[in-house]
Amino acid sequence: MTVPVLIPDDVGMRMLATCDGVLAVRYDTRVDHCPEAEVLVAWQLPLTDLLALITQLPRLRLVQALTSGVEGWVGRLPEGIALANARGASGAACAEWVVATLLSHYRELPRFAASQARRVWAPGETGTLNGKRVLTVGAGDLATRLRDLLIPFGVSVTLTARTARPGVRPASELPDLAGTHDVTVLMAPLTEQTRHLVDADYLSRMPDGAVLVNVARGAVVDTEALIAELHRGRLHAILDVTDPEPLPPGHPLWATAGAQITPHVAAGTYGETERSWSVAVAQIASFIRGHRPDNLI
């Protein structure tokens, strides 16, 4: 017995070929050649297009995403269709990126690049990551990987999540924790609870010189409040995600002093596609053997 799985790209076709019990079927904007499909791996189509395709798949039981963030899907799928993400594929790359940007900020690498461009030897002391207190919003794969990278640098790390557990503080304490940490790193999914979690009040509680890092979703931050706070010159923001995204050319955030913007690349090291597919294949293999995939939402 084989389970028909709709696959959106060649990498997936190649990687599913090794998975017993799967009949891999390629699709793009149409699925009417495989109405019996039971699994669909989500393609980079607009969500409304994907939801329309799904109405043509009466036997569909699982939508497998190739990303960690699946906030657009939640509550939108017909009953009986499970949703799984690719959590774990990008955690290492994202955590590495957070350390990269924090180190670059504290050690002032852009300042020295500017000196080199002017061919000026201009030494001077800089800050350091050593001794900093880092607060994460989120306590999943990404946050624990980040913690493991930061501790050897002499950083203390506080994890938070909706629900407290050993080693993890409850999100309800965030307003108080904001004031006692040098860095807040956002790495939680976008939900109604996290939308605009970082607002004017939160930002005002962050200490002078503090750094906000967003590798979650742009809307976890109230962008207008952030721009207003950055204009006071107290804080630095490192944003791999924005609201809106992509950030339009004329948006004031681009040129706000203290805002460092990268175009959603924290997870995007070479091999990201293959890593996402590795997770997806494992999820699908588990699902068709009748098990509950680890990454069900």
Added chain:
Amino acid sequence: MTVPVLIPDDVGMRMLATCDGVLAVRYDTRVDHCPEAEVLVAWQLPLTDLLALITQLPRLRLVQALTSGVEGWVGRLPEGIALANARGASGAACAEWVVATLLSHYRELPRFAASQARRVWAPGETGTLNGKRVLTVGAGDLATRLRDLLIPFGVSVTLTARTARPGVRPASELPDLAGTHDVTVLMAPLTEQTRHLVDADYLSRMPDGAVLVNVARGAVVDTEALIAELHRGRLHAILDVTDPEPLPPGHPLWATAGAQITPHVAAGTYGETERSWSVAVAQIASFIRGHRPDNLI
């Protein structure tokens, strides 16, 4: 009984005040007010000036440096005068800096900074530090600290030193090791053995895309050979030290593609002076109690 110690700055005067058995005496370009001094903490004077001062100190037994690199002193002191460096004060900052610059390079932070300056949202995959093979020339405090920071990133680290020991390969293997590592980090003192250790032959053995990091001394690298090799476009060099140093405004290295230059700031985080003095005070305290200081050269 107190030992007269010549101290070049206010930080040292303050920190030596807590050290039993020391009579701290401030000096600048003259020492004739304290001919009985037994210890001199080296000041940022030209070496020839310091050597001239020393001829006026017949009871001098120890010169304590505030830096790790003391290559200029070696063999220049009269017999009977010991030399100690401040090894350990800057290891953490230097190792942090190496990781900072490697992460910035692999994750291409300058590319995204340039995109932001043009207000262009230009995503794209980047390299990663994960999986890289790093070779250190030197296996002391700095190299072991660097290794401890890199391993959690999924990096494999090979240490080398003049003499092999468990976990450390002999420097004689460097030409072979160059070809099998993605990164060579120079963190050994400048000696007759290490001068121009990285020459045209070494550079030619490094694989395409490899990175050379120099936090040792500029002359460990043959600068002319490096410029010639960088012109081939195969390698990237991250140089915190140069030969000559400071690098003069018209020097071709400034604008050589693939050369990233910082002005000897790897150890220079806020608090560096205090950290160097902490080490120096511990050395001096040990010495005046009749022990052999750990950092004797």
